[in-house]
Amino acid sequence: MTIVFADRGLHLGVLNALLANGAIAAADLSAIVESTGPDGPDDGYPGPGPRLAAALDLLHAVAVPASAASAIDRLDFDGGNDIYMLVEQTLDIDTGGESDDYNVTSLEGVHTLSGLKSLNLDGHGYHPDPLDLTPLTGHPTLSELVLTGVCTNAAALETLPALRTLNVALARLDDPDVPTRLEARGVAVRHRRRR
Numbered sequence: 001m002t003i004v005f006a007d008r009g010l011h012l013g014v015l016n017a018l019l020a021n022g023a024i025a026a027a028d029l030s031a032i033v034e035s036t037g038p039d040g041p042d043d044g045y046p047g048p049g050p051r052l053a054a055a056l057d058l059l060h061a062v063a064v065p066a067s068a069a070s071a072i073d074r075l076d077f078d079g080g081n082d083i084y085m086l087v088e089q090t091l092d093i094d095t096g097g098e099s100d101d102y103n104v105t106s107l108e109g110v111h112t113l114s115g116l117k118s119l120n121l122d123g124h125g126y127h128p129d130p131l132d133l134t135p136l137t138g139h140p141t142l143s144e145l146v147l148t149g150v151c152t153n154a155a156a157l158e159t160l161p162a163l164r165t166l167n168v169a170l171a172r173l174d175d176p177d178v179p180t181r182l183e184a185r186g187v188a189v190r191h192r193r194r195r
Helices: 008-020 026-034 050-060 066-071 082-091 154-159 178-184
Strands: 074-076 118-120 144-152 165-173 188-190
Touching (some): 008 026, 008 082, 026 050, 050 082, 144 154, 154 178, 178 188
Parallel strands (some): 118 144
């Protein structure tokens, strides 16, 4: 069985985790990105062009084996992650991994990452539109969570049996009382600093 995550940014993060644990070869992903060439007049150094969108669509179509997805225990979206650097080096662009093309806008399918312990939505996990937290509902192993931006359905956080640390310093939850209730059950919560 294989998985393709509905959200391209989430899928890229999963590919990054698979690169890190050796479940997928960088050369295979580079070949996919190279298949979009040659550069057109709007492609290449220094910034993104049409080839970047085409390359990201092709990478989004790379099916992830369910067994490999279930083995991922950490997921983050830092601009310096290998997947973003692989894409940019292959296409000879340089955003420093900071293109909004990589942003995560949905967590749909996160349950297939059944061994996930840490999810950090800083960096490209930041989303311009509200992020629905419903897909996190009942995740069995998620113990560390960093949220960013506006998040809806925050009550889903109260269904995470393994949650031990929650960072909402860069987030706004639709129910601001959820962190207080989580603290009452022993979750360590990092809040936004007050000025």
